[in-house]
Amino acid sequence: MSFDIAMTGFVALYVLAAFAGWVIIGNVPAILHTPLMSGSNFVHGIVVVGGLFALFNASTHLEQAIGFFAVLLGAGNAAGGYAVTDRMLAMFKRSDAAPAHHGHARVHHLKKG
Amino acid sequence: MLTLFSQIVIGGADLCAAFLFMFGLKRMSSPATAPSGIRVAGLGMIAAVLASFLYLFTVNAAARPHMLVNIGLAVTALLIGGAGAWFVGRKVAMTAMPQMVAIYNGMGGGAAGSIAAVELFGGHTQGLTQLIVTLLGGLIGAVSLSGSVIAWAKLDGVIKAPLRVKGQQFANAAVMVATLAVAGVIVASVLGVGGLMLTTPTWIWIFFACALAFGILMTLPIGGADMPVVISIYNAFTGLAVGLEGFVLQNPALMIAGMVVGAAGLLLTVIMAKAMNRSIANVLFTNFGTVAKAKPGAIKGSERPTDASDAAIKMRYASSVIIVPGYGLAAAHAQQKLFEFVKLLLAAKVSVKFAIHPVAGRMPGQMDVLLAEAGVPYDMIFQLDDINDDFATADVALVIGANDVVNPAARTDKSSPIFGMPILNADKAKQVYVIKRGQGKGYSGIVNALFYSPNCNMVYGDAQAVLVKMIEAVRGLGAAAA
Numbered sequence: 001m002s003f004d005i006a007m008t009g010f011v012a013l014y015v016l017a018a019f020a021g022w023v024i025i026g027n028v029p030a031i032l033h034t035p036l037m038s039g040s041n042f043v044h045g046i047v048v049v050g051g052l053f054a055l056f057n058a059s060t061h062l063e064q065a066i067g068f069f070a071v072l073l074g075a076g077n078a079a080g081g082y083a084v085t086d087r088m089l090a091m092f093k094r095s096d097a098a099p100a101h102h103g104h105a106r107v108h109h110l111k112k113g
Numbered sequence: 114m115l116t117l118f119s120q121i122v123i124g125g126a127d128l129c130a131a132f133l134f135m136f137g138l139k140r141m142s143s144p145a146t147a148p149s150g151i152r153v154a155g156l157g158m159i160a161a162v163l164a165s166f167l168y169l170f171t172v173n174a175a176a177r178p179h180m181l182v183n184i185g186l187a188v189t190a191l192l193i194g195g196a197g198a199w200f201v202g203r204k205v206a207m208t209a210m211p212q213m214v215a216i217y218n219g220m221g222g223g224a225a226g227s228i229a230a231v232e233l234f235g236g237h238t239q240g241l242t243q244l245i246v247t248l249l250g251g252l253i254g255a256v257s258l259s260g261s262v263i264a265w266a267k268l269d270g271v272i273k274a275p276l277r278v279k280g281q282q283f284a285n286a287a288v289m290v291a292t293l294a295v296a297g298v299i300v301a302s303v304l305g306v307g308g309l310m311l312t313t314p315t316w317i318w319i320f321f322a323c324a325l326a327f328g329i330l331m332t333l334p335i336g337g338a339d340m341p342v343v344i345s346i347y348n349a350f351t352g353l354a355v356g357l358e359g360f361v362l363q364n365p366a367l368m369i370a371g372m373v374v375g376a377a378g379l380l381l382t383v384i385m386a387k388a389m390n391r392s393i394a395n396v397l398f399t400n401f402g403t404v405a406k407a408k409p410g411a412i413k414g415s416e417r418p419t420d421a422s423d424a425a426i427k428m429r430y431a432s433s434v435i436i437v438p439g440y441g442l443a444a445a446h447a448q449q450k451l452f453e454f455v456k457l458l459l460a461a462k463v464s465v466k467f468a469i470h471p472v473a474g475r476m477p478g479q480m481d482v483l484l485a486e487a488g489v490p491y492d493m494i495f496q497l498d499d500i501n502d503d504f505a506t507a508d509v510a511l512v513i514g515a516n517d518v519v520n521p522a523a524r525t526d527k528s529s530p531i532f533g534m535p536i537l538n539a540d541k542a543k544q545v546y547v548i549k550r551g552q553g554k555g556y557s558g559i560v561n562a563l564f565y566s567p568n569c570n571m572v573y574g575d576a577q578a579v580l581v582k583m584i585e586a587v588r589g590l591g592a593a594a595a
Contacts, residue, residue, distance in 0.1 A: 007242070010360055010368070017356075017369040020135060021376030027142045030471060030496045033381065033478030034210055036141055037348060039151055040377045041217035043134045044348075045158065046370040047224040047355045048191075049127070050362050052165040054231040055187050059175040063231050068186045070227035075194030077220035078158055083202025084213055085151045088482050092144035095490035 035088040038081055045078025119167035126164030127366030133157030134370050138377075144491045161366055162191070173237075207486050208443050211344060211476040215265040218347040222257025225250055225354035226321065232361055233299070233317045243361055244303055248296045250357030252324045257350040259328030264343050267332075268475065276333040282398060285330045292323035335396065341476045342385045342396045349378025381477055388471030388497075390523075390534035416552060419570035421579045422586035424511075424546045425454070429587045431508035433464040435500065437539050438480055439473055441514020441550075442576055448487035450580035451513065455489070457587045467493055468500045468537050470518035501538050510542035512563075513576055516549075520561045531559060545569040548579050 028036045051074040055067030133153050140150025166187075169180060176183065198220075205213055229251025231237075238244045266272040278284075299320060302313045309316070335343055356371025386393050428434050436455070442448060455465050467489060473480035481494055495503075504510060512519055519539040522529040539545055540563050547564060551573055563569055572579055 013365065013368055014356065014372050017372035018376040021138075021373030022380060024135060024138050024373070025377040025380050028138075029142070029144075030384075030478060031469070031481040031491060031494055032141055032144060032147060033384075034214075034474070034476055034482045035147065035151075036138075036377070036478070037214050037345070037381060037476065038210070038217070039138065039141060039154070040348060040352070040374045041214055041221065042151070042158070043138070043154065043370050044221040044352050044355045044374045045217075046130065046134070046161060046366055047221050047228070047358070049161050049165045050228045050355070050358050050364060050367050051190075051224050052162070052187055053168050053362055053364070054228045055190075056168045056172050056180075056183050057176045057237065058183060058231060058235065059173075059179055060235070063235050064179070064183065064186060066227045066230045066234070067183075068190050070224045070231065071187055071190035072194040073220040073227065074224035075191045076198035077217050077224060078162075078198075079195040080198030080202040080213065080220075081217050082151065082155050082158070083199050084205065084210065086148070086155075087203065088207070088210075088485075089144070089148040089151055091482065091485040092147070092491045093485070093488075094145070095492055 032089075032092075035085050038085045038088065042078060042081030042085055045074060045081050048074030048078050050074070115170045119170040123164045123167050124365070126160045127364060130157035130161035131366045131369040133160075135373065138373070207479075207482055209269075210479055210482065211340065211474075212265050212268045214476060215261045215268060215340075215344050215347070218344060218351045219258045219261030219265065221351040222254040222261060222347065222354055224254070225351065225358045226254030226258055226324070228358045228362070229254060230317070230321060234314060236303075238303075238361065241300070241304075244300060246357050247361045248299065248320070250354045250361065251321065252292060252296065253350050253357070254354035255321055255324035256328035256331070257347045257354060259325040260332040260350075261328075261344075261347045263329055263332035264340055264347065267335075267337055268340055268344075272333075275336045281330070281334055285327065288323060288327045288330055292320065292327055295320045295323055331397070339389075339391075339396045341472065341474075342382060342389070342391070342393065344476060345378055345382040345385055346393070346397075347378075349375050349382060352376075352378055384471065385477055388477075388535060390531065414565045414567075416564045416571045417569070418573055419546070421572050421574065421582035422589075424570065424572050425583035425586040426590065427544065428458060428463065428509050428511065428546075428583075429461055429590060431463055431544075433466075433503075433507045434458060434509045434511060435466050435468050435504060435507045435539070435542065437468050437470075437510060437512045437515050437519055437537050438484065439470075439513065439515025439518065440475060440480070441516075443474070443480075443483050443514070445514065445576035447513070447576040447580055448483055448489075450577050450584065452484075452487045452489050454580050454584050454587070455493075457584065457591075461587070465493065466495055466500060466503065468504075468539075469494060469496055470515070470537050471497060471535075473515065473518060497535060497537060504538040504541040507542040508544065510539040510545045512539055512545065512547040514548070516561055517559060519563050520559065521566070522559070522562045526562070529559065539563065540566055540569070543568065546572055548572045548574070548576050550575065 051070030058064040058067045137150040137154030140146040229247050232247050238247050299316050302309050352371045352374025359367025458465050469480050521540045523531045523534045523536045
């Protein structure tokens with residue numbers, strides 16, 4: 001593949017991905033904006049894959065140390081983003097759903113915090 | 114053969130992950146489908162992480178002797194980072210969500226910056242374009258890391274007041290220019306230009322130090338009230354950095370996911386800035402705290418207090434009540450009591466709705482999460498545009514812990530710092546009750562014209578204590594009737 005074609009392809013990929021993101025996110029109602037933000041936090045946790053690539057290709061102590069740091073942060077980003085988003089989304093219930101008795105247990109966290 | 118096979122599997126898994134992320138985000142268009150959305154996206158992440166171990170079959174010759182050590186480091190980092198963040202994420206209070214989002218932004222930005230650092234120190238970049246993109250991604254990632262740490266510290270109360278000194282904007286600009294200049298030197302150095310005084314690795318260290326310093330300097334002067342916009346911006350920055358490093362590593366999953374997040378962060382930034390009646394540049398480069406205060410002399414009359422039980426009984430016999438919660442409700446930990454009171458009203462056939470202003474919490478949508486946590490069904494929660502016309506026909510508007518978002522001065526008083534900000538039309542209800550700690554201005558320091566309006570009565574006290582009294586008053590009526 002010649003360089004020019006590769007570049008055009010990548011730019012096209014960026015433009016299409018950004019457009020898709022804008023359209024998809026634009027459809028998320030305001031009530032879900034906090035889980036949306038933590039959910040998109042989770043999505044950029046995919047950076048952990050890049051961290052793994054960098055770490056596997058590290059050949060000096062410095063590269064290994066920074067690669068380790070990259071994977072550590074990326075994994076934390078992905079796992080934490082998932083955990084909070086999943087928790088928040090589970091709280092949204094319709095009024096015809098059974099009343100949440102376990103709601104009390106959840107609020108204890110809040111009082112501590 | 115094994116190399117080719119690995120690349121095909123990794124490519125497939127990554128594409129699959131990118132698709133599942135998009136599909137998952139798409140399911141967030143309704144609270145009913147959203148929980149399944151995040152699970153679908155989670156599967157994509159697991160697939161991508163597992164597949165990336167196949168990178169081991171493609172490593173460069175220099176790294177091959179270190180493979181076992183690198184695998185050990187990778188597994189350790191995944192376990193520590195993943196388990197630690199998972200544990201914290203399951204426990205953290207919903208009121209602390211803005212801090213958490215700031216932390217995750219910083220982590221993602223830091224990871225992207227670190228990838229750039231490994232590529233630069235290892236000399237893995239090929240050609241000018243790749244080098245420049247690596248530097249750009251590293252710069253944005255590092256700014257996002259250090260800026261998010263400051264944002265976290267402000268949201269968590271570690272840093273109390275915005276730090277502002279004279280000539281700060283000039284200093285920030287100087288640091289930015291220096292960072293870009295160092296990036297230029299690194300490019301020249303890699304291209305083999307001589308006479309640059311320091312070695313390439315030294316310049317790389319200086320580059321990251323400058324970028325980190327810029328993130329700190331840029332975030333320090335921004336006031337606490339503007340943090341929602343700031344964390345949205347860093348969300349976009351981190352997405353962009355991840356997307357750029359995806360190009361460097363030729364990984365389409367990083368490119369697509371990063372760009373999607375970048376667009377999402379930008380959109381949320383625009384929404385937040387609009388709701389606060391500020392431009393993004395205004396948030397970043399001017400200081401909200403220094404805006405001139407409105408003159409209190411413009412408002413005539415006085416605040417009229419009333420009793421909690423009188424207000425409660427009035428609401429019990431109303432046919433429609435709209436509740437306007439603000440962050441003060443969460444600060445008083447009164448969401449549970451509020452919903453308990455609402456349930457009594459519902460049992461008495463009163464129509465109750467919650468009206469949420471976009472900046473009601475400390476980040477977009479936080480008040481919705483706090484109400485959902487307390488058990489309020491999402492079909493009772495309405496956003497500004499959907500409910501604002503209903504106030505005119507409502508019997509009672511109950512304002513709890515909110516102030517600026519119901520200040521009619523935003524509509525009429527050109528001298529008010531919040532003039533032009535979209536507000537909830539609580540003042541148009543037949544009767545308005547405001548639960549408030551005491552007389553005096555809210556935390557923005559702006560006088561609220563609503564409190565002096567003839568249809569408004571103040572219920573002074575701690576939100577939780579007031580709601581307990583209201584619940585008792587309505588329960589007492591029920592007992593008398595039976």
